[in-house]
Amino acid sequence: MNELHKVVAAKIRSSNGRISFAEYMDEVLYHPTLGYYNRENMTIGERGDFYTSPMVHPIFGQCVARQIFEFWQRLGSPAAFTVVEMGAGTGALASDLLTEWGRLGTTGVELEYAIVEQSPVLRETQRETTKEVSGGRISWHSALQEVPGYGSLTGVILSNELFDALPVHRLIMENGHLQERYVTLRETEEGWIFEEITGPLSDARLADILDEGVRSQLEERDRLEVCPLAGKVIMDMADALQRGYILTVDYGDLSPAVYWKSVRSGGIRCYYKQTLGSNPYERVGEQDITADVDFSYLQREGANKGVKTIRFVTQSEFLEKLGFLEKVTELQRLAFRDLRADFELQKMLTLYLPQGLGEDCKVLIQEKGN
Numbered sequence: 001m002n003e004l005h006k007v008v009a010a011k012i013r014s015s016n017g018r019i020s021f022a023e024y025m026d027e028v029l030y031h032p033t034l035g036y037y038n039r040e041n042m043t044i045g046e047r048g049d050f051y052t053s054p055m056v057h058p059i060f061g062q063c064v065a066r067q068i069f070e071f072w073q074r075l076g077s078p079a080a081f082t083v084v085e086m087g088a089g090t091g092a093l094a095s096d097l098l099t100e101w102g103r104l105g106t107t108g109v110e111l112e113y114a115i116v117e118q119s120p121v122l123r124e125t126q127r128e129t130t131k132e133v134s135g136g137r138i139s140w141h142s143a144l145q146e147v148p149g150y151g152s153l154t155g156v157i158l159s160n161e162l163f164d165a166l167p168v169h170r171l172i173m174e175n176g177h178l179q180e181r182y183v184t185l186r187e188t189e190e191g192w193i194f195e196e197i198t199g200p201l202s203d204a205r206l207a208d209i210l211d212e213g214v215r216s217q218l219e220e221r222d223r224l225e226v227c228p229l230a231g232k233v234i235m236d237m238a239d240a241l242q243r244g245y246i247l248t249v250d251y252g253d254l255s256p257a258v259y260w261k262s263v264r265s266g267g268i269r270c271y272y273k274q275t276l277g278s279n280p281y282e283r284v285g286e287q288d289i290t291a292d293v294d295f296s297y298l299q300r301e302g303a304n305k306g307v308k309t310i311r312f313v314t315q316s317e318f319l320e321k322l323g324f325l326e327k328v329t330e331l332q333r334l335a336f337r338d339l340r341a342d343f344e345l346q347k348m349l350t351l352y353l354p355q356g357l358g359e360d361c362k363v364l365i366q367e368k369g370n
């Protein structure tokens with residue numbers, strides 16, 4: 001039992017012997033000092049447990065910068081323009097994006113870059129990563145509502161793999177009802193272990209996240225995950241903007257595909273030292289836990305706040321329109337006689353090919369007030 005294991009066990013004991021899976025996931029990922037994302041040695045990429053697109057190759061951030069430039073033009077090239085990045089990890093995307101922004105020939109615009117990051121450890125890493133490119137333009141906040149101008153921003157709210165890191169509730173069809181999986185404790189010879197039990201939904205509205213088509217076709221013992229926090233976050237993003245765009249890149253799909261995938265192959269993924277697992281109760285606080293994003297839900301909740309979807313595509317389709325393939329062609333010409341160019345090309349292609357991040361990662365673009 002590590003320290004975090006004990007903290008979670010105490011929480012379960014003081015909560016009548018069980019907590020929802022979302023509460024469990026929140027503790028093990030986001031406990032202020034012991035949680036996976038808040039531990040002192042937290043990092044992402046080669047020395048961490050998993051890769052994300054910005055860690056694979058700077059072309060990702062360069063393409064995002066070009067997309068943001070296009071948004072800025074569509075907004076009428078305003079002089080005051082804010083980019084908010086939520087959940088910025090190591091700061092690699094911010095760094096690559098701002099470097100590319102400087103190359104795009106933007107004049108007459110004061111770009112403000114606000115990073116919303118819950119982890120103090122990662123905020124420090126981000127400061128370090130971006131110190132050469134910041135030019136005093138980056139500010140850090142622990143919540144979206146703290147960003148100056150919240151509610152009246154003109155700009156873009158951006159995230160990569162934020163939503164798939166938010167705590168989810170685990171649901172199960174049992175005895176003909178949609179019920180919830182809770183985390184409880186069981187004493188064994190090795191000590192207290194975490195175990196799941198079924199109980200009634202902690203909030204009846206969890207079922208409303210699923211559309212009728214999914215609810216009516218669930219079979220006995222089918223399991224899946226829902227993320228009410230994702231709905232709240234997208235609505236907060238919509239509230240932050242007066243005019244602008246929300247750009248979301250993440251693993252997931254539309255409903256019902258996203259839920260049938262979860263039913264078929266298990267919705268929770270765990271990452272430890274670049275290895276995929278499915279048991280969220282081992283390596284407590286030392287492995288990442290993630291679940292696919294329901295992009296239909298993000299669109300629905302956004303629409304309730306006056307945000308309309310203008311594009312939903314795979315990551316490869318997104319990159320294609322932003323100069324990615326031109327760079328591939330350029331490197332292909334060099335690759336057969338230059339090993340470094342070939343190595344770079346292979347990394348770039350990870351972002352694009354279906355067996356890499358190209359198809360599993362999706363891009364949602366929503367627009368407000370334009």
Ligand SMILES: C[S@@+](CC[C@H](N)C(=O)[O-])C[C@H]1O[C@@H](n2cnc3c(N)ncnc32)[C@H](O)[C@@H]1O
Pocket residue numbers: 037044052053054055086087088089090116117118119122142143159160161162165166
């Ligand atoms: C999977 S990591 C992705 C990091 C980065 N975007 C990347 O692509 O490498 C999730 C990030 O979201 C942050 N995060 C999670 N929940 C958050 C919240 N509610 N507000 C701000 N940041 C959050 C985590 O601390 C972490 O930096």
